[in-house]
Amino acid sequence: PILWVAEYKLAEYIDGSSVAVCLTQAITDWTLAFFLMTISVFFVVPFVTLVVLYGIIARNLVSNRAAMLRARPTKPELSLKARKQVVLMLGAVVLSFFVCLLPFRVLTLWIILSTDQTLHDLGLVRYYSLLYFCRIMLYLNSAMNPILYNLMSTKFRRGFKRLCQDAGRLLLELVTLGSRKENSSRGRRGTLSLGMGT
Template sequence: MDSISNYSYFQNDTDYYEEQSFSLFDIHVLVPVTIISSILFFLGITGNLLTLFIFKRYKEMRTTVNMYLSSMALSDILIFLGLPSDLYRIWKYKPYIFGDFLCKFLFYLSETCTYCTILHITTLSVERYFAICFPLKAKTTITKCRVKRVILSLWVWALLTASPILFLFGVEDRNGSLPDEAKECNYIERSAHTGLLETMTWVSTIYFFLPVLCLTLLYGLICGKLWRTRHKLRGPQAASREKYHKQTVKMLAVVVLAFVLCWLPFHIGRILFAQTTTILYDITQYFNLIAMLLFYLGASINPILYNVMSQKYRKAMSKILNYSQPCYSSKPSCGISHSGLEV
C-alpha cells in the first residue's frame, strides 16, 4: 500500500486498541477485507503476468504503447508484494516480526511503484498527444529504442524520489517498554520530527494532483484534435489510423479514470488524518481501510480493462488460453494468427 497513506491508519493513539490484542479492527471487518484482498492479489498477479506474456509472446503486440503498459504491469505486480505485510499489520499491527529491513523495503517498493505507475500513465498520454496532434514528427521521434530509454529513466527517477522513505520508515518501539512486543513497522518519530514526513506527504500529493491536471489537459486537447479532423481524413489508411487512435485514446482514458478513482481516496485520507481528532479517529481508520482496498484494486484492474476495451487483446488472451486445451484442425480458433494484434 502507498506508504504515506499507509501510516495514517497504522498509527495515532494506538493505546486505544490495546485491549483488542493489537488488532485495529474487529474480526467481522478483518475477515471480509482479507477475502477481498486475497481475490485482488490473485487477479492482480495473474492478470498482470498474462499481460506481460501477451506483449512478449506476439511480435505485433510490441508497440510503443504496449511497452509502457508492460512496464506498468511489472510495477503493479511489485505493488502486490506488500499486500501480505499490510494484511498482517491490520490483523496485528504489533509486534512486527519481519524485521527492520523488510519494513523499510516494502514501504520503499510500494512508494516507488506508485510513483512509477503515475509517471508511466502521464508519459504515455504525452506520447499519444504527440502521435495524434503531430503525427509526422512523432513518427520519427517516438521509436522503440527511445521509449525503452524513457521507461528506464522513469524507473530511475521513481527510485530516487522515493528514496527518503528508507530513512522515514522502520521498526520502532513506541512505548519504550517491552521492546519485543511493542515493535511497530511505521514511520520513525525522530525522522518525522525533522519535517521529512511532511515533505514526503507533499511530494506524494504533488505526484498525484499534478499528473491528473496534466492528463485532463492532454485528453482535452486530444479529443479536440480528433473532433476537428473527423471529416478531413481521406483514404483507407487515414481512416484506419484515425480508428486506431480513437480506440487507443478511449482505452487509455478509461485506465486513467480508474487510476484517479482508485487512488484519490488516499489523498482524501491524508487530509482527514491531518485534521483527525479522537472523535473522528474511527472514521478515518475505516476510510483508510477502504482506501487500501481501492489501491490494490487499481493495481489489479488494468488487465481487466484491456480485456474489456480491446478486442485484439481478447483475441491474444483466448489464443493463450487455448494452448491448454486440445486443438483439432476443424476448430477455427486453433492456430496462431499474428495479424493486427495490438492494443
Template structure:
C-alpha cells in the same frame, strides 16, 4: 485512537495499513471483511495486470506506443498490489508488523515506487494521446515505440531514485502494548513538506495536465475536427494509424475513424478512475496533516485502502470493456494457453504410445540390430530429448 495503533496512515501517508489497534479493527467482523476485500481485489488485479503484460509482449500488433505505457502502468499496479495489498492481509490477521526492519524499508519503498510510476505512466500516455490527436505531423516522429520505451525507462529510473527518500523516513517501532509497527520516525513538521511535494508532483499536477490536454483533445475530436483537406487528411490518417498501429483497410473506414476516439475515451476513463479512487485517501491525509486530532475511523480507512487497491486492479477491466483489440487479445491469449496445454497432453500420450513394445511373431526376428534392440528405441528416445 488507542495508544497501540499501528497504522502507517496515522502518521500519515503510507498505504500499508496495519490493524489500528482499536476495538473495531480487532473485531472478527472487521478482520473478515478486510481480508476478504483485499484478497478479492488484489487477486483480480494481479491476474488482470499480468494478462495485460503478456498480451502486449506476445502479440505483435499490440506493441504500440500507447500500449507500452499501459504495460508500465500494469507493472506499477502489480507492484502496488503485491507490496501494499498482500502485506495488509498479515497485518489484519496478526495486528502487528511481521516483516522486520528490512521489510519495513523495502515494502514502503516499493509501495511508493508503484504509486508514483503509475502516476507518471498515466501522464505519459496522456501527453502521447494529445500529440497523436492534436499534432499529427509531429506525432510521426514523436509517438514511436522506441521513444516510448526510452520515456518509460526514464520514468522508472527517476522514480526509483526519488523514492529512496523513504528509506530515511520510516522505521519499525514498538509501542507500550508490545505491538510492532512500521511508521514514520520523524515528526509531522518534517514529513509534511515531503508529503505535500509528493502530493503535488504525483497527483495534483498530473490531474491538472490531464484536464487541460483531454479538453484540447475533445475539442479536436468532437467540437472542432481537423479540416478534411487532402494533405491534412492523409497526414492525420497516417499518423493515427502509426500511433495506434491499426491496419489500413478500406473496408473498415468507419471503424478506423472511430478507433482514435475509442482509445482516447478508454484512457480518459483510466485517468478519471485514478482521480476518483485516490481522492478519499489523498483528501483524508491532507486534512489529517493540518488538524490536531486526525480522523482515523477504522472502516473509513478500510474504504480508502480498498479504493487504492481497486485503482490498481480495475484498469484491465476497463481495457476489456472498452477496447475490442484488448478483448480479442485477451481471448486469444486464453485460447492459446488452453491449446498449448492440450497439445502438450496429446504429445505426452503420443510419445507413450510410440514407446509401447510391439508384439512380434515368435517365428520372426524382431526388427533392428541384434544388440538389444537399441535401434527401435532411438526414435522415441531422441524425440523425448528434444520435446519441450
C-alpha cells in the same frame, strides 16, 4: 528519506497494553515537504500528465476531419463514432485513475497532518475501515484499465479473445506433447525390459 521520517515508539493500545508502533507524522517542515512532494510526484503529476496528453489525443481525434475521411472515405460517420468511442475510453481511464487513487492520497495526507488524538478519537474500527477502503480503491486502479478497455473497445475484446484462444491452443499442445513423450518413453522402457528378459 522515509527511514528518517518514521518514528518507532511504544504506544498504548485500546486495552491499555503497550505496543510498539511505527509512525510517520509530518512534525517538521522538511517532513511535511517530503510527504507533499511524494503525493505530488505520485498523484498530481501523473494525473495532470494524463489529462494533458489524453486531451491532446482526444482533440486530434475529434477535430481532424481529413484523417477521418482518409480512414473511411465512404462512411465518415463510422470513423467519427469510433473516434468518439476512443475519446470516451480515454476519459474513463483518466476518471478511474483519479477516483481510485484520490481516497488513498487524501487519507495519507490526513493521517500525516492529524494529531494522535484525532486518530484516537476516530476509533480503530473506523480507521481500519477507511484504510482498507482506500487500499482496495488503490489496488482496483491496477485492475481497472483492462476492464475499461474490454467494456469499451471491440478491437480489444477481439484481440483478448484471440489471445485467450491462442493460449488455450498452446496449453493443449504442451499437454498433448507431454503425454506423447511420456507414452513414448514408457514404450521404450517396455521394449527394453522385454529385450533384456529374453
